[in-house]
Amino acid sequence: MNRTLDLATSFAATVARLGGGLRVERLGPRPALPLELYEFEGCPYCRKVREALTVLDLEALIHPCPKGGSRFRTLVRERGGKEQFPYLVDPNTGKAMYESSEIVRYLFAEYGAGSVPFLYGFAPLVDVTAGLASAWRLGAGVWAEPSKAPEQPLELWSFEASPFCRLVREVLCTLELPYRLHNVGKGSPSREAFVERAGKMQVPYLADPNTQIEMFESESSGRRGATPTRRATEP
Numbered sequence: 001m002n003r004t005l006d007l008a009t010s011f012a013a014t015v016a017r018l019g020g021g022l023r024v025e026r027l028g029p030r031p032a033l034p035l036e037l038y039e040f041e042g043c044p045y046c047r048k049v050r051e052a053l054t055v056l057d058l059e060a061l062i063h064p065c066p067k068g069g070s071r072f073r074t075l076v077r078e079r080g081g082k083e084q085f086p087y088l089v090d091p092n093t094g095k096a097m098y099e100s101s102e103i104v105r106y107l108f109a110e111y112g113a114g115s116v117p118f119l120y121g122f123a124p125l126v127d128v129t130a131g132l133a134s135a136w137r138l139g140a141g142v143w144a145e146p147s148k149a150p151e152q153p154l155e156l157w158s159f160e161a162s163p164f165c166r167l168v169r170e171v172l173c174t175l176e177l178p179y180r181l182h183n184v185g186k187g188s189p190s191r192e193a194f195v196e197r198a199g200k201m202q203v204p205y206l207a208d209p210n211t212q213i214e215m216f217e218s219e220s221s222g223r224r225g226a227t228p229t230r231r232a233t234e235p
């Protein structure tokens, strides 16, 4: 897909979801450890959960499980009994679960104000609009491509509704690259620390601890041969 079409359809996906996953809402207790999510970007049910992570300003270790992939899918089968996504593991409470609606309810109960806001909780609306969002991207972020496994997970600063961030998450997913997802939706208390690190408020921002490369710009992050900056190592 060319860049203009990529951006237009990624934006259409955000519009289809009525802007879900843009802004932080009322927060509850903060988890000590990041959550772990097994998912794939083109899956509408997984989007519901990623939106909740943004709204609740939660960090997660993302294990991409695209169709045809082998890096993390077997873990889900071994642990939960079947290959179905999303699959959430919360090391803070020992809970592990399938079913997007149940996961969303759990997240708002545990780390939000308790009840699930309409945009994320009214199942018929959420399922149809999340399905449309995936449809707009024409199968991007669904199928695995061959890749080299990194030694350490990458890090991505992002929020679900950003059409630019989606393009990067799709590539991370397709290549089965695990990453720590730092959500910095509008109103996020995590934005201050991010700006201190990156120098300005702009996402996506990708950091690769394997190469010390850090970069803004979705087009560069998703491409081989990009022009990133190398993070100065501590003396």
Ligand SMILES: N[C@@H](CCC(=O)N[C@@H](CS)C(=O)NCC(=O)O)C(=O)O
Residues within 6 Å of the ligand: 042, 043, 044, 045, 046, 067, 083, 084, 085, 086, 098, 099, 100, 101
């Ligand atoms: N009711 C489930 C449906 C989940 C579901 O059907 N997920 C699909 C992906 S969109 C899946 O896991 N397919 C199996 C596969 O990809 O191998 C939920 O809401 O989480």
